[in-house]
Amino acid sequence: MSTTFSRRQLLRGVTAVTAFAALGTTLAACGGESDAAATTSAAGTVTVGQLSNGAAQETSIKVAEVASISALLPAAIKEKGTLIVGSGTLPSGSPPLGYIGDDQKTLTGSEPDFARLIATVLGLEAEVSPSTWENMFIGLDGGKVDVAISNVTVTEERKQKYEFASYRKDDLAFEVDESSDWTFDGDYRALAGKTVSVGSGTNQEKILLEWKDKLAEEGEDLTVKYYQDNNSLYLALSSGKIDAYLGPNPNLAYHTTETAGTPQATRIAGNFSGAGETLQGLIAAAAKKGSGLAEPIAAAINYLIENGQYDQWLKAWNLSTDAVEKSEIDPPGLPLTNS
Incomplete structure (x- = not known):
């Protein structure tokens, strides 16, 4: 995962890194649940772009559970009522994808926001769990994290262990x-x-x-x-x-x-x-292979695409050029020679 920081981010880097590290320590102490920027703001509304330090336009998006889609969830996830989302952004964050907001303590970013939109369609509460990039995948492997929504590129190598639901161009x-x-x-x-x-x-x-x-x-x-x-x-x-x-x-x-x-x-x-001239690289939600999560997540993403909330989310974060026409389950990924 490549990380690029702006001038403003570098100037406040020491404070932000310290805050992000402190956030990670706090989350580890309380089992990984994040203080991600706001939850559902009101009945049927998710607000994205909060605390973005100017990177996003705060936008309230109307969205609610879709019963026909939440019915696709594995029974254990549906019964639990939460979707634990891995965010591989420790120690310093990667704006605008996942980073410390302008209150210097809260995880914000386009990926945590999208996780909350997906979870809402599935009738779940998103719990965003920041970690290092490597530990995010360890969490997936060990079942501590349900799905990674953190700028994960689909590769043929990763498809051997994980199932994917694409949502953004790489x-x-x-x-x-x-x-x-x-x-x-x-x-x-x-x-x-x-x-x-x-x-x-x-x-x-x-x-x-x-x-x-x-x-x-x-x-x-x-x-x-x-x-x-x-x-x-x-x-x-x-x-x-x-x-x-x-x-x-x-x-x-x-x-x-x-x-x-x-x-x-x-x-x-x-x-x-990012995959070169012969293949459109794709960013996707990644879950453990055989978890049964790729299908309901892809259905939730396609619902958001078809009903306009997806475009609202991308526009709020100035990422409209990354839009895909639909979410695909396990689409072609970067070949093994380039993974």
């Missing part, structure tokens, strides 16, 4: 200075002559370096640069030392929201599948 994005007129339409040739920054050791670096090699074979140059911190990266972008930054779409969309209307304003210049 897209990368190019971020440019707002004044730039450059756009990326999916053709790597648009990068000829450009200087692009990317995170070292990431999936997006792998894709960018493959494009660099292709361009070199065609007699064109692509310069790739690396920065140790985001302050340096965004200073280079605003000063024209680099033309673009390639990173995970949600993180970059978060940054464009934060910088809007400032001298450092940026925009998204184009998107590309």
